Amino acid sequence: MRAIIAGFKELTRYKSAMFGLFIIGLLVAISIYTVIAIPYSEAIRLWRGGEEIWREYPRNALPSWVNIFPGVNLPKTMILSTTEVEKQVQPLGGGTTNIRAVLTFDYSSNTFPKELALRFTATYQAKEPFVDVLWITPDGREFRLDTESISHEEWVLISQDTTLRRRLGNQPPEVGLFADPENPDRPLQGTYQLVLDGYVFEEGSDLDARLIIYGRVHGWAGTDDQRRDLMVALLWGTPIALAFGLFGALVTSVTSLIIAAVGVWYARWVDAAIQRITEVRMILPTLPILIMIGTFYSRSIWLMLGAIIVLSIFGSAIKTNRAMFLQMREAPYIEAARSYGASNLRIVFRYLIPKAIPLLIPSFVIMIPSLVFLEASLAFIGLGDPVLPTWGKVLQNASSGGALYKGYYYWVLEPAFLLMLTGVGFTAVGFALDRIFNPRLREI
């Protein structure tokens, strides 16, 4: 125990290990923050939520920090609501009331927005309100958008309005409405106005609207093709990856250590059985077995982890541990322990295993990222957990959404960067630990 503590203290002498520890610390901090800030059920709700939650988010938006690069000035999403401005209510008689609201905004980006949409909400009994929308550009041009009756909730997707598109000279509305007449490739910067003229036909009936000018950047991580904020998946992927890697590596290394020690100590048929099982297991390919489990049984991440643990317990670790224990078994102190009556189990757990633990630590640390990668690979080939957001699933979504083909590099690079960061962090620490623990073990 003291040797292990001393070994970890020695880590401070290695710069690479300190760097690795810093990364691991960062990942742990992110995990703790995530689990507290976005509770599990909330994360599932957000990730599985679909349209209702994410409707007002842009589709495939870049992370907003791309704006710090010189010359890049991509618009953020702007949402304007009539509940935030003063509505002019003017009764016209006969039950009809005119509700007029003007939404004003400054557009300063040099790129067109991604989409435009209006969301109306109305309260009425029987007769649907009616609304008339006028778009006024900074230089005073006016476009009449649409005139229609509004149900309780109505989405008007201006970008998909083909009539308007034709009127704007066959340009997408989000381009045509913003374009500078003198320089049609760039939006006109300045103050735009949206004049809403609503007519309600009942007493107590009301009308509200939200204008959503979808941007091209969103948040720290951007969004995917289902408008979901990638931050949810990237954040939640961290505790899942760490838990998966740590738990898997811990159970696998400890169990295979115990099995190898038991096999070596009891020898004869116990050892033979363990060795044969290991050899058979080693020629069975892991991935196809996991694919079969995922396809025919369940894709739950924890079931997959269980399968991976069972499969990797009887792996090469048994062979290396066995070689080590065979050497230790002959140590005089083992013979001495037998001479004062130590039982078989006591020899295995008190005399063989403690000596092997320092050797186990580096391989345990290095094993963590390989399990994280395995989980990502499984998710990538479509065997990810059906519910949980993980890095691997982001990669899989990116792949199936054609991210690289369409140029959405951030979508692939973000989870890949986190995976690599995990790999680098644990491996740097693992290699340093290997250098610390192994020279001593060469004495045995």
Add this chain to the structure above:
Amino acid sequence: MQRTNGKLLEIKDLHKWFELRKFGFIRIGFVRAVDGVTFDLGPKEALAFVGESGCGKSTLARTVLGLHQPTKGEVIFQGRALHKLGRWYRSQVGYVQQDPYGALPPFMTVQRILEEPLIINRVARTRAERLARVTEVLEEVRLTPVRDFLGKFPHMLSGGQQQRVVIARATVLRPKLIVADEPVSMLDASVRVEILKLLRELQEAHELGVIYITHDLSTIRYFSERIFVMYAAKFVEKAGVRELIHNPLHPYTQALLEAIPDPDPKNAETYKDVPPGEPPSLINPPEGCRFHPRCSRMIEGLCDVQVPPEFEPQPGHYVACWLYRDGEVPAADN
């Protein structure tokens, strides 16, 4: 006491053969590491086994300790056969090994090392009792102040201190018998005497029977009353220490004594007569007397045919050699 007829340990015609197998199951022969050994040991008696490397001394020790099952023959401890004694026997024997560093688990502290036998044999039940016992044995082996040594790991101790811990562990259960397998051969010459004196003191203080195994005759006189010379898995000569050193009878013993280095400047010019050849294979030992291929006084037609029985040419001095077949020391060519 049971029907012990005064003996602590009786060994009767003990054999330990190790099977040699091919492909793991075809038996192709045996290594006869111990091949028909008989002796007994009184309480408080110290006994030494001497012999070359590979003659079976250590296997004999391990069989006596019960670490090996004898192939044939019996180990009788205080009048009861070893295989009937079970775990109790573990607290009655102590084992001192050759390599003190290897004999101590490197990941345990001195205190833990000494407590292990107590915990396993349920001797001292409480922590305080165990600590008291550990302190007591550490004082006996003169690792004082005890407090300084309790928390140390074996690699922090010198070779002599490590061997003291090994001896402390062997005596912590208050055994009746100590088996010391080359306890000083890996220590510095200056430490050897100290350790042997310590063993001697412990033997006297606790009235222990001691089996002392060595290949080095020069260390024996510190210690034992009787010497058994072992050659190729058998005893060839048994005698008191003085008797054997001053009057060796078996040709092998004579050669062994000749080979003791003596720090005498005259020796620089002389060569010693060492018997030619190698110790025999224990898989196919020679017919008759096992020493005959190397013996300068071999009798054709007798030594190479018949196994010599034990003769007693002088009272208490046994020798397995055909030269003494008349029961007395031949006066000739010695």
